[in-house]
Amino acid sequence: MDFPSLHIGELCARVPIIQGGMGIGISLSSLAGAVAKAGGIGVISAAQPGYQEEDFFRNSYGANERALAKHLTRAREIAPDGVIGVNVMCRGHHYAEYVKCAVKNGADIIFSGAGLPKTLPSLVEGTKTKIAPIISSAKAASVLLHLWERHHHRTADAVVIEGPKAGGHLGYTREEVAMWGNGGYEEQIGDILKVVHSYEEKFKKKIPVIFGGGVFDKADISHYLSLGLAGVQMATRFVATKECDAADAFKQMYVNAHKEDITLVNSPVHMTGRAIRNAFVTRAEKGRIPPDHCFNCLKTCNPATTPYCITMALIRAVKGDVDNALIFCGANAWKINEITTVPALIHELTE
Numbered sequence: 001m002d003f004p005s006l007h008i009g010e011l012c013a014r015v016p017i018i019q020g021g022m023g024i025g026i027s028l029s030s031l032a033g034a035v036a037k038a039g040g041i042g043v044i045s046a047a048q049p050g051y052q053e054e055d056f057f058r059n060s061y062g063a064n065e066r067a068l069a070k071h072l073t074r075a076r077e078i079a080p081d082g083v084i085g086v087n088v089m090c091r092g093h094h095y096a097e098y099v100k101c102a103v104k105n106g107a108d109i110i111f112s113g114a115g116l117p118k119t120l121p122s123l124v125e126g127t128k129t130k131i132a133p134i135i136s137s138a139k140a141a142s143v144l145l146h147l148w149e150r151h152h153h154r155t156a157d158a159v160v161i162e163g164p165k166a167g168g169h170l171g172y173t174r175e176e177v178a179m180w181g182n183g184g185y186e187e188q189i190g191d192i193l194k195v196v197h198s199y200e201e202k203f204k205k206k207i208p209v210i211f212g213g214g215v216f217d218k219a220d221i222s223h224y225l226s227l228g229l230a231g232v233q234m235a236t237r238f239v240a241t242k243e244c245d246a247a248d249a250f251k252q253m254y255v256n257a258h259k260e261d262i263t264l265v266n267s268p269v270h271m272t273g274r275a276i277r278n279a280f281v282t283r284a285e286k287g288r289i290p291p292d293h294c295f296n297c298l299k300t301c302n303p304a305t306t307p308y309c310i311t312m313a314l315i316r317a318v319k320g321d322v323d324n325a326l327i328f329c330g331a332n333a334w335k336i337n338e339i340t341t342v343p344a345l346i347h348e349l350t351e
């Protein structure tokens with residue numbers, strides 16, 4: 001292997017690749033376990049992981065907590081010596097409970113974005129679990145690390161930068177995505193590295209910085225490592241693997257997508273998202289799709305006015321009902337033309 005391993009405190013991933021957490025249900029134990037076994041960091045998404053539990057509709061929180069514990073155990077069985085993380089988004093209800101559940105069930109590291117995870121340090125206090133915020137700008141890095149220092153007297157164990165070519169919800173407006181689409185984002189990476197380095201000095205510890213968003217092949221990884229990053233976070237490529245926890249129809253949407261099919265959407269979460277244009281996206285652009293059930297998943301969602309139910313749109317996606325679902329993807333999903341396996345993909349990306 002040509003690349004150095006990724007060290008986060010005492011954790012060591014042989015391969016400097018983090019598989020980005022993908023909700024709902026796209027990255028559960030099968031994918032995360034396989035990535036951890038292959039030497040990367042496998043990440044389970046804590047966004048409604050209990051969607052397959054029989055009581056999910058009447059008891060979503062209980063089902064999610066049970067499923068998260070189950071998937072952590074399963075991933076650990078697949079990769080007893082691997083590094084396994086959990087992605088918990090701060091916009092959701094029960095944020096603290098999901099983080100604590102992940103810690104209790106042996107998560108090595110918590111990745112947390114979709115807002116500033118201000119309280120995260122207190123939720124892992126006294127445990128070995130590492131914390132890595134996902135941020136999109138130097139300003140966000142600076143504000144969050146300052147808050148953590150001031151209120152919790154600690155800093156991050158790693159920082160993930162999510163760039164404008166990522167999939168799912170983005171930390172950018174449409175205008176920013178358009179602006180960075182033509183390049184120039186690397187200046188931002190440099191600014192974020194500077195902020196993080198200042199905290200490395202203050203806390204006398206290494207804080208690896210990882211970049212995600214549009215990383216597609218080995219040349220991309222080499223490029224980002226050459227900028228001073230310690231690793232990459234990749235999600236889209238891992239969707240097109242046998243081990244990915246989504247239905248085959250979801251994966252085939254990636255295989256069949258053309259460049260012009262990848263679009264930006266306004267998500268009910270009040271964020272811009274990136275997805276594959278399908279009948280659902282077109283319908284949602286024409287008018288509101290009133291939800292018939294509320295899962296009480298988001299602090300910021302009002303079921304009476306939401307343009308559609310994000311949870312239902314993503315559950316239909318993972319189950320393969322692809323015409324009635326939101327198919328999140330990264331900007332480079334159209335480059336994928338086959339389904340592979342996780343070991344073959346890691347080999348292609350590193351050897």
Ligand SMILES: Cc1cc2nc3c(=O)[nH]c(=O)nc-3n(C[C@H](O)[C@H](O)[C@H](O)COP(=O)(O)O)c2cc1C
Nearest residue numbers: 020021022023166167168213214234235236328330
């Ligand atoms: C299908 C899909 C679902 C995603 N879901 C989440 C999520 O639930 N939480 C999160 O923080 N990021 C999510 N992301 C972002 C990824 O974790 C990752 O950072 C990003 O997509 C990396 O860019 P790439 O897909 O171009 O490799 C998702 C991405 C995809 C493609």
